[in-house]
Amino acid sequence: MQADILIGSPAEALVSNDSVILIIDDNPRSIKALSLLIRDFGQVIFATSGEAGIAMTMKTKPDLILLDVEMPGMNGYEVCRQLKGDVATRSSGIIIVTSHDSVEHEVAALEAGAADFITKPLNAPVVRARVKTQLLVKKQADELHRQAEQDGLTGIYNRRYFDSYFEQEWRRHQRQRSSLGLALVDVDHFKAYNDSYGHQQGDECLRCVALGLKAALRRPGEFVARYGGEEFAVVLPYTDDEELHRFGPWLCEQVRALKIPHGWSEASDFVSVSVGLVSCVAGKICSHTQMLGQADEALYQAKANGRDRAVIATKSSS
């Protein structure tokens, strides 16, 4: 990255630095010419065949791909169709680069899923303008994606995110035959809190608890989502029962330590939570839905036992 060529329009500043642009072209000279034109927009990487380009997209998830059409083996249109047809790679924007300057080729590029089209010989201002536009489009799409996964009230992940990622994690752990942990967390006597302190204060309470739970996470891959109302879900990769025995009470402690006064709780003077936990090793529980059901039963038990506590689901019921 060269600081002296970072100066530009505000839009240029927006897409600089952190974007990753992949050039897929069989001709090293074309790669060099293209990368010289766009290197101030971000990190430029390259691949010299369609197959290598697909592999690199899987690995690096580039923001934008500049894709040559004329390549031996897989041509650019085929590469484009494959990348756009795979959920793992389709979020990268693609600009097709070709020496064929005809409407038919432009239509073929768009039909293959490309966002735009650049013709050779390269025209520097046109290349830069098109690349800049697509990087901005990608930034906006990423932002929308982030908002779609976020709970509006608490700012943590929402139920939609939980539903898709919990299942994904469950499948991954099944494949790897490793243990996945799950905690369902419910704010004790939250209805009484809302009724006595008002909804605004109730919302503030949920925000605090959400942040407290998020701060309680320690390991990569762990995440907390708002499961609904005053209920939260925590996904704990590579976690077994032994670790749940430590994690459950600790989670309760973290919420107690927030010291949010709750004059109408029978469980404590402060806002507290009940936690139901379960861990699952491949084959022990036959679906992620059952895992959720068991955590829910354990949560029910924690409430029945007097709240402000954690209960781990017993494996004999699986």
Ligand SMILES: [Mg+2]
């Ligand atoms: Mg070529």
